[in-house]
Amino acid sequence: MNGGPSGFHNAPVTKIFVIASAIFTIVFGIRGRSNNLGLSYQDIFGALHIWKLIGSVFAFSSTPELMFGLYLLYYFRVFERQIGSNKYSVFILFSVIVSFLFEVLALAVLKDPTVNLLKSGPYGLIFASFIPFYLDIPVSTRFRVFGIQFSDKSFIYLAGLQLLLSSWKRSILPGICGILAGSLYRLNVFHIRKAKFPERVASFFSRLTWPSVNTSMARTRNAGTAPSYATRQVERTYPSSMSSAVEPPEDSIATLVSMGFDRNSARQALVRARNDINAATNILLEAQSY
Structure with a gap:
């Protein structure tokens, strides 16, 4: 099973996010800050540095997590193609903010020293995307391996499970918060699924990508009029x-x-x-x- 045409056709926002995530992971890794990223209980009641906030959203803390995370982000570009880059940008912003608030609430309530530093990376966006993946992407083929039934969606679930269990509680909690954020988006709280960025903002982000992306976005807009x-x-x-x-x-x-x-x-x-x-x-x- 694949996410449609190869590459980032009609998925410029996903392209920017994947590149940003890879760059931030490499930069923080080179500077030796990977292990210090992620939200902690002390950050809630202390000073949360901007670099740490940005790193916790974009940068993975290890190479295996980066590989699985980018693979899932790349696959989920199919949703940007379905709802359009503008609405998908809203979905990203909503998922990141809401999952972050859930993480803050969980740390404040649990006060568990074993999860005092959550895993960094776009867990909120990735696991929020599993909600439309589960509900909207159909199963086309099923097969058995050693008597166990699998489908063409199983590989995506296995990659998500690997990422979810990469650091036990430290990774499970951000994953659950992302699933909750995706569920709220699906339930259309505050009519979020109808929200869009102003055209000026959308055009600004479109200029950050290659000319071919701008061309494809223009064709997508023209498709709406025909x-x-x-x-x-x-x-x-x-x-x-x-x-x-x-x-x-x-x-x-x-x-x-x-x-x-x-x-x-x-x-x-x-x-x-x-x-x-x-x-x-x-x-x-x-x-x-x-």
Whole structure:
């Protein structure tokens, strides 16, 4: 299972976040501050330095955590493609702030010396993303290994589990706080799912990426003014005959519509994918990246 087209097509915000996370991890690692990152009980009632706050949001404290974390961030770019870069930026900000507040509350309530320094890194964003991953991304294939049943989503769950259990309580607590933040976003508290950044702010961040990203964002905005754009791209990219295909099941069409695609494009993609919902999702994502 993959997150759609390779690379960061229509995912400039994810690209910036991944690069920033890698750079901050390397910089803090070189300076020997990796082990001092992360929120602690003393930070709540003492002076919380700006460098430590930034590091706790972006920088992982070890190379294995960096590898698993960047892999998950890269995979979850599929959500930016579904809801758009503007709304995904709101999702990132909401996840980071809310998970941080939950961490502060947990440290203040627990007062547990074994978790006096939580793991640093974008745990809030990563584990908040598991909520839409669990609810919105369908399972397309299942298989058995030594009698144990797995699906094509199992590898993402295993990577998340490895990150969650990397330092026991110190990593489990930030992960749980991220899941709670993702749940609140899913519940649309304060109508957060409708929130957007002003266009000036969105255009500023778009200029931080390469010209090809700006071009793809412009095409995405143009797609909003032409409802049949995605449909035409599906037809152009996969010009096979539809007359001999079996009509897609209504529940499969509804699943793709719930992921943000229009109904007609979803139906045509399912026809071309022979009703394989995962392949149809990739077809739609590829059509958006043109």
